[in-house]
Amino acid sequence: MxxxxxxxxxxxxxxxxLLADAARRHPVRTAVxxxxxxxxxxxxxxxxxxxxxxxxxxxxxxxxRVGVRLHRGHQAIVAIYGALRAGAVVAPLDAGEPPARxxxxxxxxxxxxxxxxxxxxxxxRESVPDGWWPxxxxxxxxxxxxxTAAPExxxxxxxxxxxxxxxxxxxxxxxxxxxxxxxxxxxxARWAAxxxxxxxxxxxxxxxxxxxxxxxxxxxxxxxxxxxxxxxxTAVRAFPRSVVGWLDSERITALYAVPTLYQMLMHxxxxxxxxxxxxxxxxxxxxxxxxxxxxxxxxxxxHTSFYNLYGPTETNVxxxxxxxxxxxxxxPSTIGAAIDGVTVDLFDExxxxxxxxxxxxxxxxxxxxxxxxxxxxxxxxxxxxxxxGPRRAYRTxxxxxxxxxxxxxxxxxxxxxxxxAGHRIDLLDIESTLAELxxxxxxxxxxxxxxxxxxxxxxxVDAVRLIAHVTGSAGLDADTLVAAxxxxxPRFMLPDEVVVADSLPTTRHGKVDRKRLLVTAHPExxx
Amino acid sequence: MNSVEDLCxxxxxxxxxxxxxxxxxxxxxxxxxxxxLLDLGILDSLAVLSVVSEIEQTLDLEFPETEIVATNFxxxxxxxxxxxxxxxxxx
Numbered sequence: 105m106x107x108x109x110x111x112x113x114x115x116x117x118x119x120x121x122l123l124a125d126a127a128r129r130h131p132v133r134t135a136v137x138x139x140x141x142x143x144x145x146x147x148x149x150x151x152x153x154x155x156x157x158x159x160x161x162x163x164x165x166x167x168x169r170v171g172v173r174l175h176r177g178h179q180a181i182v183a184i185y186g187a188l189r190a191g192a193v194v195a196p197l198d199a200g201e202p203p204a205r206x207x208x209x210x211x212x213x214x215x216x217x218x219x220x221x222x223x224x225x226x227x228x229r230e231s232v233p234d235g236w237w238p239x240x241x242x243x244x245x246x247x248x249x250x251x252t253a254a255p256e257x258x259x260x261x262x263x264x265x266x267x268x269x270x271x272x273x274x275x276x277x278x279x280x281x282x283x284x285x286x287x288x289x290x291x292x293a294r295w296a297a298x299x300x301x302x303x304x305x306x307x308x309x310x311x312x313x314x315x316x317x318x319x320x321x322x323x324x325x326x327x328x329x330x331x332x333x334x335x336x337x338t339a340v341r342a343f344p345r346s347v348v349g350w351l352d353s354e355r356i357t358a359l360y361a362v363p364t365l366y367q368m369l370m371h372x373x374x375x376x377x378x379x380x381x382x383x384x385x386x387x388x389x390x391x392x393x394x395x396x397x398x399x400x401x402x403x404x405x406x407h408t409s410f411y412n413l414y415g416p417t418e419t420n421v422x423x424x425x426x427x428x429x430x431x432x433x434x435x436p437s438t439i440g441a442a443i444d445g446v447t448v449d450l451f452d453e454x455x456x457x458x459x460x461x462x463x464x465x466x467x468x469x470x471x472x473x474x475x476x477x478x479x480x481x482x483x484x485x486x487x488x489x490x491x492x493g494p495r496r497a498y499r500t501x502x503x504x505x506x507x508x509x510x511x512x513x514x515x516x517x518x519x520x521x522x523x524x525a526g527h528r529i530d531l532l533d534i535e536s537t538l539a540e541l542x543x544x545x546x547x548x549x550x551x552x553x554x555x556x557x558x559x560x561x562x563x564x565v566d567a568v569r570l571i572a573h574v575t576g577s578a579g580l581d582a583d584t585l586v587a588a589x590x591x592x593x594p595r596f597m598l599p600d601e602v603v604v605a606d607s608l609p610t611t612r613h614g615k616v617d618r619k620r621l622l623v624t625a626h627p628e629x630x631x
Numbered sequence: 632m633n634s635v636e637d638l639c640x641x642x643x644x645x646x647x648x649x650x651x652x653x654x655x656x657x658x659x660x661x662x663x664x665x666x667x668l669l670d671l672g673i674l675d676s677l678a679v680l681s682v683v684s685e686i687e688q689t690l691d692l693e694f695p696e697t698e699i700v701a702t703n704f705x706x707x708x709x710x711x712x713x714x715x716x717x718x719x720x721x722x
Contacts, residue, residue, distance in 0.1 A: 200672045339669035339701050342676040346701045368676070372696075595675070 118265070118286050120156075120189040122293065122327040123149055133304055134332040137354070138178040145330065148182070151243060155186025158241045162217070163249060166191035167266060169476075170217040172314070173197040173206060173228050177335060180314055181323060183219045183245055188266060188286075192217070195269035195281065196314035199224040201594045205279065206231035209271050213281040214479025218248040269476060270317055270417050273529045273597060275520070277536025281476030282417045291469040292420040293324035295443050299424070300358055300385045300411075302329035307382070309356035311336040311347070311365065316526070317417045318389060321360045331358075344373030351380035358385035360413075362526030363393040370397055376404045387411040389421065390526030392514070395433035402431060414439035414514075416500050417528070419466045422446050423512060438511040439504070446470050447490050448512070450504060455488055461505045461515065467495035522551040524568045527596040534572065534589075534597060541588050543577040548608050549599060550622045572599040573608055573621055580604050632689050635664045635711040641689065642707060645681040646673060664708045674704060686714060692721050 123145070126135070131146035143151070164170060170192040174180040180196070187194045195213055197206055199220075210218065210231060218236070220228035221244050228248055229238070237251045267285045274280030302308075302325060310322035310333050326333040334354045340346040348369055351359070366388060369375045386401070386408050393412065401410065406429075415422040425440025442448040446469065450462030465488055474483035488497040503515040520531040531549045538547040549572045574585060582602040589598055609617040632638060639662045668674045674682065682704075683694045694717070703713045 337701075338672065339705065342669065342674055342679045342704070343699060343701050344676075345697065345699065374696075 117290065118188070119268070119289055119293075119324055120152065120185050122290070122324055123152060123185055126327050126330040130304055130330040133330055135327070135330075136178045136181055136333055136335070138335045139337055141178050143178055148185070151182045152185040152189055154242050155182055155245065156189035158245075159187060159190040159192070159217075159247065162239055162241070162247050164190045164192050164217055167193060168217060169193045169195065169213055169215045169269070170219060171195045171197045171206075171210060171213070171215045172219045173199050173224055173231070174219065174221050175199045175224060176314055176338060179221055179243065179245065181333075182243060184314070184323065186245075187219065188268075191266045193267045193269060193283070195271065196319070197271070198313060198315050198594060199227065202591050203227050203230035204592050205594060207233075209279045209281070212278045212478065213269055213271070213476045216249060220246045220248065222246070267473065268320075270315060272417050273521075273527075273533040275530045275532035275536070277533055277540070278477075283473045283476050283481060284420070285473050287469055288420065288472060289320050289324060291445060292443075293320060293328050295445070296321050296360075296387075296413075296421070297325045297328040299443075300325075300387070300409075302326075302331050302358065302385075304330045306331035306357045307355055308333045309336060309351060309354065309359040310334060311341065311359075311361055317420050318360050318362070318526075320420060321387070344368045344371075348373040348375050348378060348380070351383065352378060355382040356380060357382050358387070359383060360387040360389070362390040363388050363397070364391065364525040366401065367394060367397050370400055370404075376400070379404050383408050385409055385411065387413055389413040389415070391523045392437070395437065398427065398437075399431070399433040402427070402429070412437070412439060414512075415466070415470070416498075416502070418472045418498050419446075419470045419500070422448050422464075422466045422468075422470055425511065436507070436513065438507060438513045440511050442468075443470075447492070447495060449490055450506060450512075451488060451499070455486070457489065457491070459506060461503060463518065464500045464502045464504050464512065465497045466500060467497040471496065471498045522568060522570075524551075524570070524596060529570070529597050531570075534570070534593065534599065537589065537592050538572060538574060538585070540592075541585060543580045544574055544585070545576040546608060546616070547572055547574045548616045548618060548621055549573075550618055552622060569601065570597075570599040571621075572602045574602060574604050575607055576604075632686075632714075635707055638711050638714065639664060639666075639707050641685050642668070642673075642682055642710075645685045646678045662707060664711070665706050667706060669701060669705055679704060682710075690714070690718065692717060 127145040127149035132144050134142055135145045135148045136143040170187040172180060172183045174183055184194055184196060195215060197209060218228055218232055225246055232248050235250055236248045238246045238248050241247050265286060267283060268289050269281045269283050271279040271281050306329060308322055308326045308331055312318035322333050334356060336350060340350055410427040412425045413421040421443060423439045423442050425438055447467040449465055450458050451465045452458045452462050467490060474481045485496050485498050487494050501518045504512040505515055507513055522529050534549045535547050538544050549570060552569045552571060582604050585602050609620045611617045643662050683699060687694050704710055
């Protein structure tokens with residue numbers, strides 16, 4: 105099945121094994137390009153081994169949970185691979201999020217070590233409990249951990265071989281850690297490298313945060329193919345024109361990004377005027393691609409293959425579709441069919457397979473081990489009867505319909521999760537955070553899709569506006585609430601608007617009437 | 632707006648969250664003429680647009696799309712240099 109260098113042999117079954125294989129086969133090939141810093145495969149592999157040894161000396165052992173709170177860069181890649189090689193369960197964290205949020209992540213995920221660098225150390229130290237101390241590692245890394253070794257803190261339920269954790273927004277106000285095994289991530293990384301026929305000459309453009317599942321392609325599919333990963337400089341990210349120029353000057357051949365980014369590049373970055381000539385693979389995930397923009401891309405880049413990849417973080421990618429050449433905005437778009445080795449089917453609310461509409465359920469090697477909640481592993485999967493018999497399955501919460509040719513067409517969500525610029529946000533997460541603020545009695549956060557208003561207000565292509573309706577004690581003030589939220593939530597979760605009201609509308613059953621709040625014209629806001 | 636210090640206050644205003652503007656995060660460091668706005672993550676794509684529109688309103692001029700590039704936004708000083716050139720061209 106595999107004919108791509110680096111994806112077939114080896115068979116170590118470990119993510120850091122991809123790197124070791126690539127270093128053996130292509131020692132002098134470039135692995136990472138980060139601004140002026142270039143790392144070859146043998147060089148990167150040596151740095152990683154050295155880091156792993158140092159981590160072992162600082163108490164990291166099989167199954168230890170290690171957070172990596174570094175800015176996106178080659179140092180973070182060394183830290184991630186190093187911790188994996190030391191046997192750890194590795195959680196990439198956002199160095200820019202408020203320390204209060206990181207503190208919650210540490211507790212929720214039961215992390216016992218936090219890696220930082222001098223430029224992220226202040227925030228890291230504010231995130232860790234009292235009694236954690238920094239130790240210097242090679243390559244400017246700093247490891248924060250409890251001063252006394254506490255082996256009983258290591259959960260026995262963590263996979264002994266280590267793994268990967270990606271934190272997502274959870275309904276309780278606590279970030280939810282999605283615990284993935286090496287095999288979970290490897291299956292996707294190798295599938296993508298095969299499907300896109302990546303090889304050592306490919307140059308992968310990496311723009312996603314390492315906390316985002318898209319980055320597993322950038323980091324691990326790249327190594328599976330012994331290709332080079334090119335990190336989009338942080339300073340360039342805010343400027344669509346500069347990103348378009350970077351894609352061309354770095355001769356990027358494969359890019360995996362959210363449609364919001366593609367749209368920005370086309371409309372604000374003037375991509376049509378200087379299309380990136382080397383780009384042969386353009387993959388997207390996380391939200392629907394606006395059809396008119398996708399059609400524009402197919403016209404501007406007729407030789408590039410466009411891939412729609414679908415799947416929640418819990419299953420990484422489970423279905424895909426290669427956009428047919430000649431596709432038009434008026435044609436239906438689907439999320440395609442299951443990737444190799446993965447079973448995807450639709451089930452009704454009674455857990456029975458259905459041929460019409462139902463919830464997307466996934467079985468196979470991409471399905472996560474479970475969630476990290478209060479430091480423990482909680483497995484939400486259920487056994488469902490697929491065509492080939494009962495399987496351990498993850499219910500995605502996404503509803504879909506099967507098209508006559510067997511592909512899946514997304515219909516919507518069963519719950520209060522929304523996507524904004526590819527980020528998954530549970531509206532209850534924001535409400536739980538509001539509920540903890542002084543003076544707040546109740547709140548209801550609604551997501552309104554309002555492209556024109558969004559564009560007018562922020563100049564953004566973001567079509568989803570989050571509006572928080574809040575009630576509470578007299579003197580509750582929207583600006584104060586916004587400021588308090590910005591101390592507690594990552595930027596992508598912050599409401600666009602906070603409205604203080606005397607009361608929230610309720611349904612006949614006494615529940616907050618979300619639908620009515622959604623359609624109510626928002627009150628005038630004074631500047 | 633007559634000095635790079637005025638520009639610093641404008642940037643601070645543009646990135647500070649209020650209920651009527653898209654919520655950002657109050658900068659953790661005071662914005663000085665040599666503050667590395669991009670490296671420190673003070674300006675993201677939305678914040679850049681707020682700064683551009685504030686400058687356009689305050690100075691009553693049009694900030695060319697083609698000049699919304701990283702080199703002009705690295706520090707308030709860089710931006711001030713560019714804005715000063717722009718004003719001379721306009722007047």
